[in-house]
Amino acid sequence: MPADAIPHSGCTVDLTGQVALVTGASRGIGRAIAERLAACGATVAAVARSVDGLAGTIEAIRSAGGTAEAFAGSVASSEDVSRIVSEVEAKFEKVHVLVNNAGITKDGLMLRMEDEAFRDVLETNLFGAFYFTRAVGAVMMRQRYGRIVNISSVAGLMGNPGQANYSASKAGLIGFTRTVARELATRNITVNAVAPGFIETDMTDVLPDKVKDVVKDHVPMKKFGQVDDIADLVCYLSGPGARYLTGQVIAVDGGMTA
Ligand SMILES: NC(=O)c1ccc[n+]([C@@H]2O[C@H](COP(=O)([O-])OP(=O)(O)OC[C@H]3O[C@@H](n4cnc5c(N)ncnc54)[C@H](OP(=O)(O)O)[C@@H]3O)[C@@H](O)[C@H]2O)c1
Known part of the structure; x- marks a missing residue:
């Protein structure tokens, strides 16, 4: 990072020399x-379905003085994931932090839900995390170090009508997190899940205002979360301060599940 670059003001975690x-x-x-981990010093391997889609993220990280590279592919494809992890290893040699964040919704009431809507959501949200954790977990085992953070949801902790597929995937991710945490614990690899409540992004933007009002009413803090509320916790879980923290699910939801 150039000497005049200003790291994120809230960054208290030093990830210098690490690959995320x-x-x-x-x-x-x-x-x-991705931007937060880069601001804390990590070299970021950013994944999404297209390089074009990642251009804004890469540009933002580089113009803040950080290092990032785009890797395109679908998390729902075992072949894409194997290829991406090989490319990341070839480029950066190690992977210290894995954040399984990619996710989709295909909402609908369960009785009318098509097989495809159920399968697509499971394949992206749950299989995607499995493919990446299996491939990167092998790298981390060799390193005898790693931090894995899975982005679940409060919908994996409590039911949400219209999201049978999504909550099954997010609850599955929680079971996956706990088991993998136990399997990898002796190799100094921690595995945790973050369960966001309602966070303002494109995913939640599509909901009608009436639905948003009902959700907000169920949040004790009476406001929606912001992406940085999640990035702050992921950054902590990725850093040295979280060395004895594994197999946990932490809700960041303004008290919704309290
Ligand atoms: N927003 C919330 O309130 C909320 C609450 C709880 C949990 N979450 C979880 O948080 C995560 C991020 O949500 P968000 O609100 O930021 O969603 P978003 O704005 O819709 O972004 C989703 C991201 O996932 C990527 N993605 C989707 N399918 C993919 C695939 N097959 N392969 C690779 N990348 C794929 C998208 O990239 P491309 O389209 O460019 O490929 C995009 O970068 C998700 O797991 C979501 O379930 C969100």
């Missing part, structure tokens, strides 16, 4: 996480 792979880094929560 962030999926779904083209916008929303993933972009905020």
Whole structure:
């Protein structure tokens, strides 16, 4: 980082010399996480379905003095994930931090839900995290160090009508997190899940105002979260301060699940 570059003002975590792979880094929560980890000194491997989609993230990181590279592919494709992890290893040699953030919704009431809507959401949100964790986990095992953060949702902790597919994927991610945390613990690899509540991004923008008002009413803090609320926690979980913290699910939801 050039001497005159100003790291993120809230950055108290030193990730200098570390490589962080962030999926779904083209916008929303993933972009905020990628930018934050880069501001804390990490070299970021940013993943989304297209390089064009990642251009804004890469440009923002580089113009702030950080280092980032775009890797295109679908998290729902085992082949794409293997290729991306090989490319990241070839380019940066190591991977210290993995953030499984890419996710989609295909909402609808369960009785009318098509197979495809259920399968697509599971394949992106849950299989995607599995493919990346398996591939990067092998790299981390060799390094005897790693930090894995899975972005779940409060919908994985409590039911949400219209999201049977999404909540199944996010609850599955929580079970996955706890088991993988136990499997990798002796190798100095921590695995945790963050469960955001309602965060203002493109994903939630599409909801009608009436729905937003109802959700807000259920949030004790009476406001929606921002992408930086999630990035702050992911950054902490990725850093040295979280060395004895593994297998946990932390909700960042303004008290919604309190
Ligand atoms: N926003 C919320 O209130 C909220 C609440 C709880 C949990 N979450 C979770 O937080 C994560 C991020 O949400 P967000 O609100 O930031 O969503 P978003 O704005 O819709 O962004 C989703 C990201 O995922 C990427 N993505 C989607 N499918 C992909 C695939 N098959 N392969 C690679 N990348 C893919 C998208 O990239 P491209 O389209 O460029 O490929 C994009 O970068 C998701 O896992 C979501 O479930 C969000």
